[in-house]
Amino acid sequence: MAVLLQRPQAAMACLLLYYFTGGLSIPDPRQREALIELESSMQTGGQMVLTDAEQRLDAILFKIKQEEIMRADFPPAMHFFKARTLIRTSPIFSVLQKMPKGGALHVHDFSMTSVDWLVKNVTYRPYCYMCVTDSQSIRFIFSSQWPKALPHCSPWILLENLRAKMVNTTDLDNSIMSNLTIFTDQDPETVYPSQDVIWDRFEQAFLALWGLVTYAPVFRDYYYQGLSEFYADNVMYLELRALLPEIYELDGSTHDTAWTLKTYQDVTRQFTAEHPDFFGARIIFTVHRGVNISVMTRVVEKAMKLQRDFPDMAGFDLVGREDSGRPLWYFRDALSLPIERGVMLPFFFHAGETNLEGTEVDQNMLDALLLNTSRIGHGFALLRHPVAKGLSRKRGVAVEVCPISNQVMMLVKDLRNHPAAALMSENHPLVISSDDPAMFGASGLSYDFYEAFVGFGGIRSNVGSLKELAINSIRYSSLTPKQQEKALALWQRRWDKFVSENAF
Numbered sequence: 001m002a003v004l005l006q007r008p009q010a011a012m013a014c015l016l017l018y019y020f021t022g023g024l025s026i027p028d029p030r031q032r033e034a035l036i037e038l039e040s041s042m043q044t045g046g047q048m049v050l051t052d053a054e055q056r057l058d059a060i061l062f063k064i065k066q067e068e069i070m071r072a073d074f075p076p077a078m079h080f081f082k083a084r085t086l087i088r089t090s091p092i093f094s095v096l097q098k099m100p101k102g103g104a105l106h107v108h109d110f111s112m113t114s115v116d117w118l119v120k121n122v123t124y125r126p127y128c129y130m131c132v133t134d135s136q137s138i139r140f141i142f143s144s145q146w147p148k149a150l151p152h153c154s155p156w157i158l159l160e161n162l163r164a165k166m167v168n169t170t171d172l173d174n175s176i177m178s179n180l181t182i183f184t185d186q187d188p189e190t191v192y193p194s195q196d197v198i199w200d201r202f203e204q205a206f207l208a209l210w211g212l213v214t215y216a217p218v219f220r221d222y223y224y225q226g227l228s229e230f231y232a233d234n235v236m237y238l239e240l241r242a243l244l245p246e247i248y249e250l251d252g253s254t255h256d257t258a259w260t261l262k263t264y265q266d267v268t269r270q271f272t273a274e275h276p277d278f279f280g281a282r283i284i285f286t287v288h289r290g291v292n293i294s295v296m297t298r299v300v301e302k303a304m305k306l307q308r309d310f311p312d313m314a315g316f317d318l319v320g321r322e323d324s325g326r327p328l329w330y331f332r333d334a335l336s337l338p339i340e341r342g343v344m345l346p347f348f349f350h351a352g353e354t355n356l357e358g359t360e361v362d363q364n365m366l367d368a369l370l371l372n373t374s375r376i377g378h379g380f381a382l383l384r385h386p387v388a389k390g391l392s393r394k395r396g397v398a399v400e401v402c403p404i405s406n407q408v409m410m411l412v413k414d415l416r417n418h419p420a421a422a423l424m425s426e427n428h429p430l431v432i433s434s435d436d437p438a439m440f441g442a443s444g445l446s447y448d449f450y451e452a453f454v455g456f457g458g459i460r461s462n463v464g465s466l467k468e469l470a471i472n473s474i475r476y477s478s479l480t481p482k483q484q485e486k487a488l489a490l491w492q493r494r495w496d497k498f499v500s501e502n503a504f
Contacts, residue, residue: 044424045464056503058463076415076455080404081188097446100494102473103237106400110213111436112226115180129156137204138179140211144250179208183441195410227271233444238281279487282314289318289325296334304343314478315346327360328367349373352381383419398429398476403451405435415455431473
């Protein structure tokens, strides 16, 4: 790993010599070395020429990784909920936290910010009411008057009054927290025995926090806090998939979608002004894939209007579980409206977040490319679709790989077996992202980078791999070429500083 792979051409020359001699001779160690060198040069970062300082850092990481891979409790082979503590104590993770990771291009609006902050900050605010549903989930609302009763929910409780009666509020806070995340200290495979169970729990958690994060003052603060957490993890740019819901005030009045998008942009400008080395954030407007065609048509119409009124909006996507939602092809007429009308509305479709091989859902991979998606969200099924894989490479349509999400949501157990390991081995266009970090008990991007670097890449991935993954996050972003150039220059300065401070 510490050796620079600068001469793949020499390896290819050796291979040609091997073929011309018929391939029946006694194995030549030089040919073996050439094969190994050629294969290494094909991986993500394999063509990177490292500086002296980068080579020193690479040697350090290689030594640490050798020790880590030999551990009996190897984190990428374990469920993240069990591995999280081990990852936190890893020297590699410590380095990755300091590393400038570029952008996070696949993150969802209401799972970007720490659940601990949501409970300790937001639920302690005045006028916060809670009720308990028949299924033992919870709902929240902020209101200046006693709220109207919700169907299938207990009478509302003012949390301020409830806590005032308690000597210790820790148990209550922990109980609330457990409803806003799917992370568990228990055996996750026992708690979540199937994909249906974990997806139901996942969706219930979003319903539970909805009344908190759609309250206008919290909405602003939640997004700002989320940007702060990603910034603290050395992420300099974000593309956020956002439902752009109606946001409500204490008196019950509401704001429309345009207000929500404008508020995102206003908070982004504020955060960027206060943090000059943060490049910014863009919104990908989303709708749940469970809607019908008429609703989808209206939403696409709205997306086109928003794109016109807010040119900095990145684009459009469908969210929700692919296996139970409608496939992209079902919505082809609605999704064709922008091109029919000559409107530029970039798509960033979730596709291939499934292991239902050969089904209509599985065809989302090809359909996303037919609909000219700019990137592929998850793309877990890509290896089963050689045509889609070829088109993705040829067109430079990057796969947004979310390692922890795919494992937690039960697509793969051992992350060494994740399809992205094969994609990284041949430098397929891809970026690493974290999807719903707060839901998984993670934060920012470093946990997912750890799983990719140590789990996908194994012993061969190196500083060049990390560097290329970070650069990819800017190269495959929705930023204009000029913006990308500026962002890369900012990232390079931070990268050089990081290398010099960690290459002992």
